[in-house]
Amino acid sequence: MRPVLEITNLNVGFPDGTAAVRGVSLQVMPGETHCVVGESGCGKSVTALSVMNLLPRGARRSADVMRFHDHDLTRMADRHIARLRGDKMAMIFQEPMTSLNPAYTIGSQMAEVLERHRHVSRAKGLDRAAELLGKVGITAPGMRLGQYPHQLSGGLRQRVMIAMALMCDPELLIADEPTTALDVTVQAQILRLLKSLQQQLGLALLLITHDLGVVARMAQRVSVMYAGQVVESADAKALFAAPAHPYTRGLLDCVPIPGKTAPGEPLGSIPGVVPRIGEGYVGCAFRDRCAYAAPACKGEIPRNRLSPDHETICTRSGA
Ligand SMILES: Nc1ncnc2c1ncn2[C@@H]1O[C@H](COP(=O)(O)OP(=O)(O)O)[C@@H](O)[C@H]1O
Numbered sequence: 001m002r003p004v005l006e007i008t009n010l011n012v013g014f015p016d017g018t019a020a021v022r023g024v025s026l027q028v029m030p031g032e033t034h035c036v037v038g039e040s041g042c043g044k045s046v047t048a049l050s051v052m053n054l055l056p057r058g059a060r061r062s063a064d065v066m067r068f069h070d071h072d073l074t075r076m077a078d079r080h081i082a083r084l085r086g087d088k089m090a091m092i093f094q095e096p097m098t099s100l101n102p103a104y105t106i107g108s109q110m111a112e113v114l115e116r117h118r119h120v121s122r123a124k125g126l127d128r129a130a131e132l133l134g135k136v137g138i139t140a141p142g143m144r145l146g147q148y149p150h151q152l153s154g155g156l157r158q159r160v161m162i163a164m165a166l167m168c169d170p171e172l173l174i175a176d177e178p179t180t181a182l183d184v185t186v187q188a189q190i191l192r193l194l195k196s197l198q199q200q201l202g203l204a205l206l207l208i209t210h211d212l213g214v215v216a217r218m219a220q221r222v223s224v225m226y227a228g229q230v231v232e233s234a235d236a237k238a239l240f241a242a243p244a245h246p247y248t249r250g251l252l253d254c255v256p257i258p259g260k261t262a263p264g265e266p267l268g269s270i271p272g273v274v275p276r277i278g279e280g281y282v283g284c285a286f287r288d289r290c291a292y293a294a295p296a297c298k299g300e301i302p303r304n305r306l307s308p309d310h311e312t313i314c315t316r317s318g319a
């Protein structure tokens, strides 16, 4: 089976010298949920925006491979990628108002997607919109179509965003922290919805989160990002059973474990912050926060293959 999305050695730099993404490789298989996890500032959004060709002006992107199905995204003209975006590859954001226009009704915005990509009539577009609102669990979809975004709660808006992303039957959905802005109950509902849609529609889902709890619920595969790099990638079961990179272990210590962590008890956390990395940086960017840091961590860091689908970059070879 070929991946829906394949990225090899993606690098993204900004004009101020920030190396935001450094040698990222990942693949998303059909029907699979691949989670990218890491603290804020690790390069998760920049990776996603690279795929969608939505990087800010001035950003420099290079990759050995960046392929969506048979489309070579490294060579495709901007206007051709724009045609895929919102069509066969769609993205949803943390803040639904990034994508929803406050000035238009829900129905009008959803129908417009289909008009643009499929040249169907407004009436057909509205039918499809109502159908999808129903599918994402919105009752009385007909009424909602006539409403404006500000008339909906945050959770409903996020459902509308998801429905809108599904208008053209995407094969790849990139969701960038889709539940971070929501309260815990609504967050659980949206995650359940994403999971069931993903299974029903056979979507390849690239789910970005800073929360390993979300990963545990959703992922088949995981890429852990730190300071622009994927420091560990693994099958989700292997990652939770035998996390190899000290950063992954640090993140896991922050996750409440049912039965072990008493409610209200403070969670472990990794002291320090994600450093901003400039071009030409050598060594492990986590070394200043790592309990196992050694002189070797200032040099080239080896890539260790712990099993056919479990890799990490660390001087401790994952031991
Ligand atoms: N437009 C920009 N100009 C300069 N640096 C940026 C820009 N956008 C993001 N960055 C930097 O790139 C790094 C990765 O950012 P981002 O991908 O948004 O992180 P994440 O999504 O993991 O929180 C951060 O250091 C961030 O400050």
Ligand SMILES: [Mg+2]
Pocket: 041, 044, 045, 046, 176, 177
């Ligand atoms: Mg982000």
